[in-house]
Amino acid sequence: MTKTVKKIGLLTSGGDAPGMNAAIRAVVRTCVYHNIECIGIYRGYQGMIEGDFETMDARSVNNIINRGGTILKSARSSEFRTKEGRQKAYQHLKNAGVDAFVVIGGDGSFTGAMIFNEEFDFPVMGIPGTIDNDIYGTTFTLGYDTALNTVVEAIDKIRDTASSHNRLFFVEVMGRDAGDIALNAGIGAGAEEILIPEEDLGLERLLESLESSRKRGKTSSIVVVAEGDKTAGKSVFELKEYVNENLPDYDVRVSVLGHMQRGGSPSCYDRVLASRMGVKAVETLLDGKSTYMVGVACDKMILTPLEDAVKGKSEIDQELLRVSDIVTI
Secondary structure, eight states, X not given: OOOOOOEEEEEEOSSOOTTHHHHHHHHHHHHHHTTOEEEEETTHHHHHHHTOXXXXXXXXXXXXXXOOSOTTOOOOOSGGGSHHHHHXXXXXXXXXXXXXXXXXXXXXXXXXXXXXXXXXXXXXXXXXXOTTOOOTTOSOOBTHHHHHHHXXXXXXXXXXXXXXXXXXXXXXXXXXXXXXXHHHHHHHTTOSEEEBTTBOOOHHHHHXXXXXXXXXXXXXXXXXXXXXXXXXXXXXXXXXXXXXXXXXXXEEEEEEOGGGGTOSOOOHHHHHHHHHHHHHHHHHHHTTOOSEEEEEETXXXXXXXXXXXXXXXXXXXXXXXXXXXXXXX
């Protein structure tokens, strides 16, 4: 990319995540710092297609670093999946004088940005915002740390009830394709078993673990289940019924945490990470580079080509799996 960037567009796309507002704030203020304009694009790619733009300055992002969600809103856009829809978006950007854009979102959002870049040679940068922590090229995504804290706090409260009534609770957490939330929150909350998509432990192993816990004197248990867990192809409610049938001594309940994991004020870590990523994204564009995702590794900002971020597969931490096996006995 050799174009001089004078005006940067900014949008949030896909599911919201704590820290998105902090990243918006960082992008806007980095633009101001470098004396370039920043255009906020509302409702993701759909807003880009409709030209739903607003000029942003340092004061327009006051008091948002502590807020969850995204002030720019987010929306799915089936129209952006079509060439005609992307042509409309390009024309609106061109009419507004936007030279490049930064998208905060997940792999679907990055795929859209990558295709847009290929079609129009338009400079783009990605900031990973998703609580699932399932994007290749970064150790942590925005919102992941906050979601972990939310989940651990919820499990701590559930354990109070489990202990009081001698119950077994299956707690389902988000993670359709990745078990990072379940694994880390399970260890942090002292769960007796953790079920994740990456590891099918099998029904017999689950029963053996629960029965072993009961024989060792545990009168209540917590099993953390990622929503994408593939244990015998059973849902969390089917697992409950299976345990009821095979271990009748247990009084089993299910708690699905759902979308509460996405909300709330971002943690300090997510606020700092978002600020660093926002600055890096803008300054990368100003350095003449494009089509990268900003990430973090070994506490350093790194760049990963968008194509690698989209096509690569993040791996579960094998050391954490070993730790989980040891501390859940």
